[in-house]
Amino acid sequence: MATETLLSDPSKNPESTREVDETVLARLRAGEIAALDELFAVYGDRVFGVCLGILAHHADAEDATQEVFLRAFEQAARFSARSRFSTWLLRLTANHTLNLAKARGRRRRLDEPMAEGIASTSPPPDRGVIQRERRDELARHLQKLSVERRQVLILREMEGLSYTELAEVLDVPIGTVTSRLIRARQQLRGLMHDFRSDTPEPG
Amino acid sequence: MDCQTTQDSLSRYVDGELPADLSRSLTAHLEACNKCGAEAVALRSMGDGVRELAEPAPVSMRARISHEARAAQARRDRQDPWIPRFSPAWSRAAAVLVGAASVAFALSPFASTPVPTPQSMPAARLLVSESQSDLELDGSFRGEFRFLARRPEGRLMHESTHDLTRGR
Numbered sequence: 001m002a003t004e005t006l007l008s009d010p011s012k013n014p015e016s017t018r019e020v021d022e023t024v025l026a027r028l029r030a031g032e033i034a035a036l037d038e039l040f041a042v043y044g045d046r047v048f049g050v051c052l053g054i055l056a057h058h059a060d061a062e063d064a065t066q067e068v069f070l071r072a073f074e075q076a077a078r079f080s081a082r083s084r085f086s087t088w089l090l091r092l093t094a095n096h097t098l099n100l101a102k103a104r105g106r107r108r109r110l111d112e113p114m115a116e117g118i119a120s121t122s123p124p125p126d127r128g129v130i131q132r133e134r135r136d137e138l139a140r141h142l143q144k145l146s147v148e149r150r151q152v153l154i155l156r157e158m159e160g161l162s163y164t165e166l167a168e169v170l171d172v173p174i175g176t177v178t179s180r181l182i183r184a185r186q187q188l189r190g191l192m193h194d195f196r197s198d199t200p201e202p203g
Numbered sequence: 204m205d206c207q208t209t210q211d212s213l214s215r216y217v218d219g220e221l222p223a224d225l226s227r228s229l230t231a232h233l234e235a236c237n238k239c240g241a242e243a244v245a246l247r248s249m250g251d252g253v254r255e256l257a258e259p260a261p262v263s264m265r266a267r268i269s270h271e272a273r274a275a276q277a278r279r280d281r282q283d284p285w286i287p288r289f290s291p292a293w294s295r296a297a298a299v300l301v302g303a304a305s306v307a308f309a310l311s312p313f314a315s316t317p318v319p320t321p322q323s324m325p326a327a328r329l330l331v332s333e334s335q336s337d338l339e340l341d342g343s344f345r346g347e348f349r350f351l352a353r354r355p356e357g358r359l360m361h362e363s364t365h366d367l368t369r370g371r
Binding site: 031033036037040041044045047048049050052053062065066069070073074134135138139142153154156157158162163178181182185188189192 | 258260261264269
């Protein structure tokens with residue numbers, strides 16, 4: 001067993017820890033469109049990635065991302081410097097996508113349009129067929145999780161948030177974050193054949 | 204550490220959320236137990252898979268968001284400062300007026316305010332009419348008019364407070 005790989009923390013993308021500075025936030029609060037543009041340059045990919053992971057539909061993810069940034073623009077004055085701006089923005093993202101996913105769940109049958117959304121336009125062509133199939137399968141199975149489990153898993157894996165940060169973003173106790181993550185992983189693991197351990201049980 | 208304890212803690216372990224001493228014990232177990240070790244690798248692999256689902260935002264989005272924000276600002280600027288008007292786009296968005304209009308009779312600030320001026324009642328009636336409210340106003344109305352409009356998903360589209368005690 002390669003212990004070093006078990007011990008190493010999942011490497012965070014440096015982009016995922018980047019924050020805008022206070023001057024941009026001040027300009028945002030003053031209603032300056034250029035500041036919104038800078039905000040998108042810093043957080044656009046992150047918010048879109050989370051929206052796409054949760055909604056699994058490109059057009060919906062684009063609409064949701066746009067809505068999150070417009071809300072951030074309108075509500076910038078409500079941001080208090082007690083938390084990181086990215087945490088606040090991800091909270092807007094989590095709330096909006098939760099509402100969207102629940103509303104959609106009431107309207108549509110779960111499954112078909114959503115997983116197609118990721119599979120249809122991606123992945124990049126240099127990825128192999130097996131990797132592509134595995135990715136599509138994961139996207140499809142991820143949609144079988146409740147939106148609450150999906151959210152916490154995506155925010156943890158894509159954004160690398162700590163449990164404390166996840167609790168703040170999702171507005172739930174840390175114990176809920178912990179249990180949702182355990183169940184999300186168990187469920188996804190049960191659904192994904194690729195991630196099963198091939199090692200026979202001892203004894 | 205046994206397998207059961209390890210399995211229960213594995214999710215927190217891969218997230219680096221276990222206390223250091225517990226994490227060390229678990230690492231020792233993972234080195235010795237193939238089954239639990241493979242489980243940890245599988246969880247990590249699943250995390251990698253989820254991260255790979257992320258894609259960069261389409262480049263066109265940046266300009267579109269700025270455009271929408273600019274358009275929203277322009278709409279706000281065009282609006283009468285106190286009577287809210289909704290663009291057709293907002294109407295198409297199936298805007299619902301939640302509690303279409305609520306009248307707040309402020310207590311202390313208006314304790315000694317004059318009765319509405321002749322201009323205030325038509326203004327108030329227009330406001331009620333525009334908001335499609337079923338409120339009825341009579342000559343005794345005075346105070347503040349709070350106007351709230353929400354989109355179906357709950358986003359506050361418009362909020363304004365109109366003081367009708369000063370002729371508006």
